Amino acid sequence: MVLDEVRHFSSEGEASEGGQRISAVDRLVEQIRDLVRERGLGIGDQLPTERELGERFQAGRNTVREALQILKAYGIVEVRPKIGAVLSGQHEVAIRKLFAFQNEISPASFLDVQGFRRIIEVGVGDHLILNATAEDLDRLEAINAALIDNPDVEEAARVDFAFHEALVDMAGNKMLSTNYRLLQPLIVQIMRVGKSQRPAQVDTYRAHLEIIRALRDRDRVAYAYLVSRHLEYGLQFVSGS
Amino acid sequence: MVLDEVRHFSSEGEASEGGQRISAVDRLVEQIRDLVRERGLGIGDQLPTERELGERFQAGRNTVREALQILKAYGIVEVRPKIGAVLSGQHEVAIRKLFAFQNEISPASFLDVQGFRRIIEVGVGDHLILNATAEDLDRLEAINAALIDNPDVEEAARVDFAFHEALVDMAGNKMLSTNYRLLQPLIVQIMRVGKSQRPAQVDTYRAHLEIIRALRDRDRVAYAYLVSRHLEYGLQFVSGS
């Protein structure tokens, strides 16, 4: 059965500058982003319904849906039945998820991750030595305290990460914190391995205490040494090649 | 017109453990990933057609398309008209794109990015001082040479980034390189601003030369100082608050 109404595509002027033909879906992604910017929408605000978006931007509902899937994968929106698409603050989560999407752990990446951490955590030392307040260090100690008598390996690994995360966050650099958190899944996995032995857990607790003490003493050499040693310690659990 | 064949959904056992109902699209994403794993497909290999995937996994073509949009957003596949979906090695590119998706440049993030770079680039110093070969340094100089007499601001910024990227890559840490590259769009934008003035471009070239010299001399103190100063130099072009 032939439809009476035939749709005519690509009637737009086809800018002289060639470029690859932009798909309707990609165009919609941009248009929806613009819409959000125009209206100054924030997290929690909701977008028009799929049908409305389609009508507004001259696109079919399936096309709108495909665009929304992309926005969803990017963590920009979250779609709930009946409610529609609402602006979501899950952007960073999406990045993290994507980052760990096919990053299987290999012995080599163990070394890489620890090397990365060493550069970061030693690197923030200068700033921490100068600017860490007593409250900051108390907070570190509070986090560290949750490490002892924690029978759950998974939970202990999480606390361990929280300690190092807090350390990095104290540098007050958003990019730094974001990048460090990106490796969270990998780091936690390394920690999980280390935490399976009980004595190791106590060693971790003590190493953290020493690091805090170095910060209190504003001893940057000791800090750098202790952090390096602590991270190398974690490697001993990796079955070497 | 009522369809003769009525589809019956959710006939699968509905695992006792509640959990949120998995959408058909998400299920398809997993199934396609499994398919790739099963067949041991690598980059460049192509997936079945959308219609085939739909038939194989009992899903409509639109559903398959939505799943493919997600895989595409993740950089797992690349869809070419007529060819179909082919496995893509653009995973990292996708991460980078996603990372820069809503990271608008603000004066604050300028500072953040430069601070992050300082920690990284200074941090790799120890390794470079010890392990950089003459060939490595020659390569750096070759890249740097492309900086002079380059009238195109965009191209000069790219070369500038390539220099710093090579520096970081020389550390031989994949995680480090990946994370550094993540900031590429932001860094290049900073550089673009700096390159708009001609004298700044020459200054950049000279600063790079000094850094290379410090590495040749295996002078770690000079290296750290020069890198820090070079990165701070870039900040002077940011219109302060």
Add this chain to the structure above:
DNA sequence: ATTCATTTTTTTGGTCCAACAAATAGGCGA
């Protein structure tokens, strides 16, 4: 007859629509 260029056919992604299923917000009544 073979080879190359051209035309036609087929295949496949891109887009849209109509229909129905499922979920739920919001109204309505007990």
Add this chain to the structure above:
DNA sequence: TCGCCTATTTGTTGGACCAAAAAAATGAAT
């Protein structure tokens, strides 16, 4: 106040058509 009902909206499917590109068929020239 509580529970039910309805209307609306997303979730999913099948079908139709278009455009582009590959594949196949055709034909001409050597």
